[in-house]
Amino acid sequence: xxxxxxxxxxxxxxxxASLAFYxxxxxxxxxxxxxxxxxxxDLGGGVKLMLDTEETIRSFRPEWSVPPGPGRMALACDCxxxxxxxxxxxxLVAAGYRAELKPFDAFxxxxxxxxxxxxxxxxxxxxxxx
Numbered sequence: 112x113x114x115x116x117x118x119x120x121x122x123x124x125x126x127x128a129s130l131a132f133y134x135x136x137x138x139x140x141x142x143x144x145x146x147x148x149x150x151x152x153d154l155g156g157g158v159k160l161m162l163d164t165e166e167t168i169r170s171f172r173p174e175w176s177v178p179p180g181p182g183r184m185a186l187a188c189d190c191x192x193x194x195x196x197x198x199x200x201x202x203l204v205a206a207g208y209r210a211e212l213k214p215f216d217a218f219x220x221x222x223x224x225x226x227x228x229x230x231x232x233x234x235x236x237x238x239x240x241x
Contacts, residue, residue: 119154120161121232122168122183126150128229129162135203136188136234185233193222196236200224216240 123129127145133152134140138160144150151161168175190196197214203226204210211233212225221237228234 117157118159118161122165123162123230124165126164132228182232187235190236190238193238196222196224196238199236
C-alpha cells in the first residue's frame, strides 16, 4: 500500500486567534475549541486539518521550539471565482490579518493573493481566471 497524505497539522501560538482566522476562511471547528490544545476539521477526501498549540507539541517533544523565520508552512485555497479571491482577501485584511500579496492576475491563469495567518503561515487565495 502506498502512502496517502491525510493530515495537515499546524502548530499555533494562540488557538483562539488561529481558529478565528480559519473560520473566516470557511472551515468549521467545534464550539469551545478555543480552549482545547488540539482541534481538527475534515477537509473532505479523507484529509483533515489539525491545529495543535505549541504547548501540546512540547508535551511530548520538550526540546521543540518555534522555527526561525517567517511562516512554518503554506496552504492554498480555491475560492471558486476571481471575484471571490478579491472578496475574501479584503475580508481578511479588514479583519486585521496581514496582506502578503495583493490580488493580481497571475501569468499561470489564476487570480491570486496571499494573506498570513496569526502565526505567519502563508495562505494563498486563488481561482482560475475566466
